[in-house]
Amino acid sequence: MNFLGKKAIAVMMMTVLLLGLPGCVSYEKAGKKLLRFLEEKYGEEFILEGIGGGYGTMNNNTLKAVVRPKRDPTMRVMAEITKDLKQVFDNYLAVVVARNNIPEVEAVAKEIWPDARVHLANDMGPYASTKHTDLGMTYQEFIQLYPMNTLLVDVYVDADNYINPDGTMDEEGEYEKYKTFMDRMVEKGYISAFVSIIYTNPVYYAKFDEAMKSEYGPTFYYDDFEKNNEIVLVTGNGFKITGKGTMYERKDEIDQTFEIWRERREQYARQKGGVK
Numbered sequence: 001m002n003f004l005g006k007k008a009i010a011v012m013m014m015t016v017l018l019l020g021l022p023g024c025v026s027y028e029k030a031g032k033k034l035l036r037f038l039e040e041k042y043g044e045e046f047i048l049e050g051i052g053g054g055y056g057t058m059n060n061n062t063l064k065a066v067v068r069p070k071r072d073p074t075m076r077v078m079a080e081i082t083k084d085l086k087q088v089f090d091n092y093l094a095v096v097v098a099r100n101n102i103p104e105v106e107a108v109a110k111e112i113w114p115d116a117r118v119h120l121a122n123d124m125g126p127y128a129s130t131k132h133t134d135l136g137m138t139y140q141e142f143i144q145l146y147p148m149n150t151l152l153v154d155v156y157v158d159a160d161n162y163i164n165p166d167g168t169m170d171e172e173g174e175y176e177k178y179k180t181f182m183d184r185m186v187e188k189g190y191i192s193a194f195v196s197i198i199y200t201n202p203v204y205y206a207k208f209d210e211a212m213k214s215e216y217g218p219t220f221y222y223d224d225f226e227k228n229n230e231i232v233l234v235t236g237n238g239f240k241i242t243g244k245g246t247m248y249e250r251k252d253e254i255d256q257t258f259e260i261w262r263e264r265r266e267q268y269a270r271q272k273g274g275v276k
Contacts, residue, residue, distance in 0.1 A: 027051050027052065027063070029085070030051060030063050030065075030081050030083075030085060031048045031051045031065065033081060033085045033088075034048070034051070034065055034067070034079055034081045034088055035047075035048055035067065037081070037088040038067065038079065038088065038090060038092070041088075041133055042069075042092060042133060042135065044069055044070065044071065045069070045070040045071075046067045046068065046069055046070060046077075047067060047068050047069075047070055048065065048066075048067050049065075049066040049067060049068060049076070050065065050066050051063055051064070051065035051066075051081075052064060052065075061082050061083050061084075062080040062081060062082050062083065062089070063080065063081055063083060064078070064079075064080050065078075065079045065080065065081065066078060066079070067079055067090075069092070074212075074213050074214070074215065074217075075095060075096075075099075076095075076215070076216065077090055077091060077092045077095055078090065078091050079091075079092075091122075091124065092135075093132055093133070093134075093135065093137075093142075094121075094122035094124050094142075094146075094149070095121070095122070096135045097122060097135070097137060097138075097139055097142045098120040098121050098122045098139075098151070098152075099120065100135075100136070100138075101120055101138070101139045101190075102118055102119070102120050104188065105118050105120060105153060105185070105190065106118035108181070108184045108185060108188065109155050109181065111184065112177045112180055112181045112184075113155065113157045113161075113162075113177065113197075115157050115158050115161055115205075116155050116156070116157055117155075117156045117157075117205075117208045118153065118154065118155055118156070119154040119156070119212065119217060119218050119219075120151060120152065120153055120154075121151075121152040121217075122142070122146075122149050122150075122151055122152070123149065123150045123151075123152050123194075124146050124148060124149035124150075132145055138189075139151065139189065139190060140189035140190075143189075143191065143192055147192070147243065149192060150192055150193065150194050150240075151190060151192060151193040151194070152193075152194050152196075153185075153190075153193050153194065153195045153196065154196045154198060154218065154219070155181075155195065155196065155197045155198065156198045156200050156205060156208055156218065157197065157198070157199055157200065157205070158199075158200065158202045158205045159199040159200055159201055159202065159205070159234035159235065159268070160202050162174065162199055163199060163234060163235065163265055163268070163269070164269075165269060165272070166266075166269055167262070167265040167266035167267075167268065167269035167270075168265075169199075169235070169258075169265070171255065171258045174197070174237070174258075175251065175254055175255075178195075178197070178237070178239055178247075178254065179247070181195070182195070182239065182241055182247055185241060186241065186245035190241070191241055191242070191243050191244070191245050192241065192242070192243045193240070193241040194238065194240050194241075195238055195239055195240070195241065196236060196237075196238040197236060197237050197238060198233055198236045199233070199234045199235045199236060200222075200232060200233060200234065201230075201231055201232050201233075201234055201268070204222060204225060204230075204232045207221075231264065231267065231268050231271065234261075234264065234265055234268045235258070235261035235264060235265050236257075236261060237254060237257045237258060237261075238257070239254065
């Protein structure tokens with residue numbers, strides 16, 4: 001499951017909610033200042049989900065917060081405010097740019113996997129500079145401003161369209177699709193990306209729209225079912241597109257990942273009655 005690790009860690013960091021102590025004036029003041037700063041910066045209203053200690057912050061001089069734009073209850077934004085209340089950092093631009101590019105990336109994915117559904121996130125590390133506020137910028141413009149960013153691309157497909165009743169699959173054919181997808185992404189300027197192809201139990205694949213609207217997105221939505229010992233992710237693989245537009249992984253590494261998931265595919269096949 002190594003190819004999902006980076007995304008899972010990134011999402012976890014984005015969704016840790018450090019609630020301030022009730023009645024704590026310093027947190028309340030910091031929260032109000034942070035909201036005012038963001039509203040002035042982006043010209044829209046935000047709601048404070050929580051603000052608290054400095055764990056995981058850029059340095060010890062900031063308080064970490066989670067906010068969401070009033071216009072979209074499903075969007076969670078990480079922000080930090082310095083303890084002197086003079087400077088705010090946030091990843092709102094990164095979140096919006098990722099969402100804006102989903103239609104184009106999904107269209108590219110559907111050229112390869114007709115049933116593809118896509119979720120995107122920008123994992124840029126330190127939060128955006130206060131001087132960049134153009135929420136309509138393209139990913140290609142964004143990566144020029146933030147070359148340290150990694151675009152996290154999750155492609156969800158219906159497992160039954162790619163996995164045989166006995167749990168085997170055309171691994172060579174899928175690998176060729178990965179290369180084609182990478183080439184098409186690079187042609188459109190989607191470099192510095194980490195791609196995950198997630199072959200999903202059709203029962204849960206059908207819930208993708210619901211997963212996208214959930215509080216923290218598909219990763220956590222599906223993980224809740226996995227915790228109940230339900231097989232949601234039947235198999236998966238992934239690769240990194242470097243800043244130079246090449247695949248970082250060797251083919252044997254891709255093959256090894258397929259092998260790691262083999263037992264899970266067979267377990268899924270047994271549940272469906274395909275393997276005795």
